Amino acid sequence: xxxxxxxxxxxxxxxxxxxxxxxxxxxxxxxxxxxxxxxxxxxxxxxxxxxxxxxxxxxxxxxxxxxxxxxxxxxxxxxxxxxxxxxxxxxxxxxxxxxxxxxxxxxxxxxxxxxxxxxxxxxxxxxxxxxxxxxxxxxxxxxxxxxxxxxxxxxxxxxxxxxxxxxxxxxxxxxxxxxxxxxxxxxxxxxxxxxxxxxxxxxxxxxxxxxxxxxxxxxxxxxxxxxxxxxxxxxxxxxxxxxxxxxxxxxxxxxxxxxxxxxxxxxxxxxxxxxxxxxxxxxxxxxxxxxxxxxxxxxxxxxxxxxxxxxxxxxxxxxxxxxxxxxxxxxxxxxxxxxxxxxxxxx
Amino acid sequence: xxxxxxxxxxxxxxxxxxxxxxxxxxxxxxxxxxxxxxxxxxxxxxxxxxxxxxxxxxxxxxxxxxxxxxxxxxxxxxxxxxxxxxxxxxxxxxxxxxxxxxxxxxxxxxxxxxxxxxxxxxxxxxxxxxxxxxxxxxxxxxxxxxxxxxxxxxxxxxxxxxxxxxxxxxxxxxxxxxxxxxxxxxxxxxxxxxxxxxxxxxxxxxxxxxxxxxxxxxxxxxxxxxxxxxxxxxxxxxxxxxxxxxxxxxxxxxxxxxxxxxxxxxxxxxxxxxxxxxxxxxxxxxxxxxxxxxxxxxxxxxxxxxxxxxxxxxxxxxxxxxxxxxxxxxxxxxxxxxxxxxxxxxxx
Numbered sequence: 001x002x003x004x005x006x007x008x009x010x011x012x013x014x015x016x017x018x019x020x021x022x023x024x025x026x027x028x029x030x031x032x033x034x035x036x037x038x039x040x041x042x043x044x045x046x047x048x049x050x051x052x053x054x055x056x057x058x059x060x061x062x063x064x065x066x067x068x069x070x071x072x073x074x075x076x077x078x079x080x081x082x083x084x085x086x087x088x089x090x091x092x093x094x095x096x097x098x099x100x101x102x103x104x105x106x107x108x109x110x111x112x113x114x115x116x117x118x119x120x121x122x123x124x125x126x127x128x129x130x131x132x133x134x135x136x137x138x139x140x141x142x143x144x145x146x147x148x149x150x151x152x153x154x155x156x157x158x159x160x161x162x163x164x165x166x167x168x169x170x171x172x173x174x175x176x177x178x179x180x181x182x183x184x185x186x187x188x189x190x191x192x193x194x195x196x197x198x199x200x201x202x203x204x205x206x207x208x209x210x211x212x213x214x215x216x217x218x219x220x221x222x223x224x225x226x227x228x229x230x231x232x233x234x235x236x237x238x239x240x241x242x243x244x245x246x247x248x249x250x251x252x253x254x255x256x257x258x259x260x261x262x263x264x265x266x267x268x269x270x271x272x273x274x275x276x277x278x279x280x281x282x283x284x285x286x287x288x289x290x291x292x293x294x295x296x297x298x299x300x301x302x303x304x305x306x307x308x309x310x311x312x313x314x315x316x317x318x319x320x321x322x323x324x325x326x327x328x329x330x331x332x333x334x335x336x337x338x339x340x341x342x343x344x345x346x347x
Numbered sequence: 348x349x350x351x352x353x354x355x356x357x358x359x360x361x362x363x364x365x366x367x368x369x370x371x372x373x374x375x376x377x378x379x380x381x382x383x384x385x386x387x388x389x390x391x392x393x394x395x396x397x398x399x400x401x402x403x404x405x406x407x408x409x410x411x412x413x414x415x416x417x418x419x420x421x422x423x424x425x426x427x428x429x430x431x432x433x434x435x436x437x438x439x440x441x442x443x444x445x446x447x448x449x450x451x452x453x454x455x456x457x458x459x460x461x462x463x464x465x466x467x468x469x470x471x472x473x474x475x476x477x478x479x480x481x482x483x484x485x486x487x488x489x490x491x492x493x494x495x496x497x498x499x500x501x502x503x504x505x506x507x508x509x510x511x512x513x514x515x516x517x518x519x520x521x522x523x524x525x526x527x528x529x530x531x532x533x534x535x536x537x538x539x540x541x542x543x544x545x546x547x548x549x550x551x552x553x554x555x556x557x558x559x560x561x562x563x564x565x566x567x568x569x570x571x572x573x574x575x576x577x578x579x580x581x582x583x584x585x586x587x588x589x590x591x592x593x594x595x596x597x598x599x600x601x602x603x604x605x606x607x608x609x610x611x612x613x614x615x616x617x618x619x620x621x622x623x624x625x626x627x628x629x630x631x632x633x634x635x636x637x638x639x640x641x642x643x644x645x646x647x648x649x650x651x652x653x654x655x656x657x658x659x660x661x662x663x664x665x666x667x668x669x670x671x672x673x674x675x676x677x678x679x680x681x682x683x684x685x686x687x688x689x690x691x692x693x694x695x
Contacts, residue, residue, distance in 0.1 A: 108515070152686045165451045166686060168515050172455055173682055176620050176675030179545050183672065189541060190534055197526035272519055321527060328523030335516040336499055339509060 024292050027285060031299040035082075038306040042078040043071055045310050047318045080203035081309055081323070082302040083215050084268050087260040089301025090222040092275020093282070093293050094260075097229040098253045099150070102280070103164055103338065106261040107272030107328075110167035110174070114145025115265035116196060117174040124181055124188045131210045131266060138266035143258045145170055150254070198269035198324020200309055211267045218259035219298065225253055226290040233288065271324045273331020274301055280338065371634040371643060378630075378646035382433075385654040386426045390418055392660045420552075428551040428615055429656050429670075430649045431559045433622060435612035437630070437648020438570065438641060440623030442605035445577050445639040446598055447507040450689055453624035454609045457511065458518025460618035462492025463610055464544050465521050467617075468528040471540045479554070481543065482614045489610025492517060497602060504584075504595050505602075546619030546671025548656050555615045562611050566604045571641060573597050578638045619671045621678020622648055628685060 043059075044050045048070055050058070057063075058071025088106060095104040106112050118141025122128040128137070149170060153163035178196065182189040194202075231244035232253075239246055264271070278301040279293060286292040305323060308330060312321035355367050390406075391397040395417055397405075404410055405418040440453045447457075454460055466488020470476040476484065496517050500510040525544075529537055576597035579587040584594050609623065629651070630643035655677065656670040 103512070107519070164512060164515055165449065165456070168456050168518070169451050169682055169686060172620070173675075173679035176672075176679055179541060180672045180675060182541050183545055183669065186534075186538060189537060193526075193529045193537060197523070197530060272523070319531075322530065325523040325527045328519050332516045332520030332523075335519070336513050339512040339516065340499070340502060 024286055028292075028295060028299065031296060031303070034303050035299050035306075038303045038310075039078050039082060041310050042081060042306045043074045046070075046074060046313045047320075076205050076208055077200045077203040077309075078306065079208050080211075080267060081200050081306045083208065083212065084200070084264040084271070085274060085302030085305030086298040087215050087218060087264040088271060088274040088305070089278045089297035090219060090294060091257045091260040091264075092301075093279040093290065093297045094222050094225065094229065094253050094257050095275065096279055097233050097290055098250060098257070099153075099163060100233060100235075101163055103276070103335070105273060105276035105335075106257065107270060108164055108167055108276060108335075109149050110145045110170040111142045111149070111257070111261045112265050112270035112272065113171040113174045114141035114143075115139075115262050116270045117141055117177055118144075119266055120178055120181055120188070120192055120196075123192075124185055131207055135211060135214065135263055135266040139258060139262040142262035142265065143254075145174075146254060146258055146261075194322075195269045197322045198271040198327070199322035200268050200305075201320065201322070203268070207267055211263045214259055214263035218256050218263065221252060221256040222260065223294055223298075225249065225256060226294050229253060230290050233290070269322075269324055271305070272328045273335065274305055274327050276338075277331050277334050278304055280334075368634070368636050371636050371640075374630070374634045375643050375646050378643065378650045382430060382646060382650035382653055385650065385657050386430060389426050389429070389653055389657040389660065390422045392657060393417075393422065424552045424556050425548050425550075426653060427556045428559065429548050429653045431556070431563055432548075432612040432616045432619065433626070433649035433652030434645045435559070435563060435608040435648070436619065436622040436652070437626035438567065438645040439605040439609040439612070440648070441627035441630070441639055441641050441644035442570065442577075442601050442608075443623070444627050445581060446601060446605075447511050448581065449507065449511060450628055450685065451624070452507070452511045452514075453627075454605075455618075455620055455624055456518070457496060457514030458521055459489055459492055459496075459514075459606065459609050460613055460620070461518050461521040461525060462495075463489035463613035464618055465524050465528070466491075467543055467614075468525055468532075468540055471543065472528045472532040472536055475536065482555070485614035485617075486610050489613055490606060492521060493602070493606030493610065497599075505598060542669060543617045544671075545669045545675070546613075546617035547669035548616055549669065551616070559611055559615050562607065566608055567645070570601060570604045573601055574639065574641050577601060577641075581638065617669075617671060619652060620675045621682065622652055622674055625678050625681050625685075626651055628681075 040052075040055060044052065044055050050067055050070060054067040055071060057065070058068040059075075062068045062072070091106050091111075092104065095106065095109065096102060098104075115138040118137040119134045122134040122137040126137075128134045145167075149163060149166045152166040152170075178192070182192055228244055228249040231239040231242050232246060232249055234242075236246060261275075279297050282293050282296040282300060286296055305327065308326040309323040312323055312326045315321055355369060357367050387399050387402050390402045391399055397414060397417065401410060401414055402418060405414045406423070410418060436454075443452050443454055443457065444450055446452070463485040466484040466486070467481045469488070470481045470484035474480065496510065496514050497505060499517065500506070500513040502509070529540060532540060576587070576592040576594075579590050579592045580594060580597065588594050612619075626648035627640060627644040630640045630647040633647075634640055634643050652670065652674070655673045659668050659670050659673045662668075
């Protein structure tokens, strides 16, 4: 059950007062500015730090100087971070609304682990090497685990604990499988140990173009679901009384989350907690209306992901800390804080 | 589950009485027999095959010098480590599941194994330490993680579900750290680390047996002495408190014991996955008795681990596949089945 104290979306009950709407729009604008700053920082910071004019030069007057090459290298990584971050944030928001569960996160529910296991299987046993080849495996794995966790967690009667446990247990089983693969095949270990932590470092132009169609489709679908999901959040009976088609909304929401997580995982490995932290922060800013939460999450999640990526490049210089590790180290404490803050009777 | 109880009461002339569940006693006997039989078979298995009769004769001290060396120096310690690790994991898992009141609240899920792994990886990757140092690192890692989970879950007492969720969070953080350490390592260290992380009994000698045996000798009686309180706590904290159990104290003592048992077992053999999760569940199903089933879980864990190691040795050849892979695959399948059936019964 949703444990938010005021689960009724206010905007559905009565139109928000104009000042509030203006404040939200302004907030969204500020978030976009933050996103641009994060993207610029992601291009400028690294083993070779660039000045703002070097970044400008590389972006708009590319003449092939050393600085321009660095910008080129980092540009795709930044774009992938933008796309993957938005995907994970949207997926997290959709999952939290769908399961009416404040602790839902693609990583925590094992969906990323499902995608990883499928990708590793594809690479090791089916010899699939291209991203467009294994992104389908990622979808398959994400969908299978998503459905399984939802079913095992108790479907409609799911509680946060049940879902988290089912997700963690399945992740543990899949993790064991990944380890077995890595033990049997040493060359798999060499390739996989970097991919399985979640990293943006290997992004290229082709990575981005290959996952872009999937991410765009998932994003549009998720944004279109804002209104029906608002109804789902109010509980089955109310939603039905309001004329919502519950089964269709649930199926489409699951599809959106699967496509978004699967594509993001295929492109940069399993990244945890982005989908958990950002929707929570956003919800406290915007209130419970998903028509605001989703755009905010889509803009602010990449800020977090790019920020984590930049931090990872600074703290371990000249080497770098993979972004999946930074988000887990940041997100774990947030998760624990959330768990502690909730009233125990509901956990 | 039948409502009629098969248990008998034993009464002594002095007025003491003891409830005795015949089925549980028989099952425990069977587990022990299985564990020992698998142990003897495991001693006989390997590059130099030794028939079971010769193994028993050598263990009694009447073998040839050659058999004596192989059995007593090479393979007996390995089997003993297997038995002790299995027993510790089984008991530790039963305690965790009873305290969290959830069949999934086992050390694998709560992040203790990952904590031990982190400790071991630090030693392997950052210090290139010896086997003994790896063991120490794993022990420290497990204990620190257990302490962290307990403290973070503390809020006017530790509640089972909160502990599970905090454990999941801690586990995610530690897993990320492990992934980082693994990417930092060169390929040789990484391969060594992955084998350690899977859990293996290969190359274990008497140095691992003695500390583990000492720890078990101290902790097992301590745990069993508190088992009565634990049985009450399964009815809920309030009921248990009303019946005179000092809930938080019993929980603290048992958690400390469970963490020590798990950390020591993990330090000795690596994080052998799913034994702590499956042993108590299988034991509970076979004894069909309510309550934490501590002794059956202990014996089941020992039987399970040694049998799995024997199966791995027979099926894939000596030391080809670490035992952790076998328990991981079998345990993963069992876990799925468990999730489905427990869900149907509404117990998770």
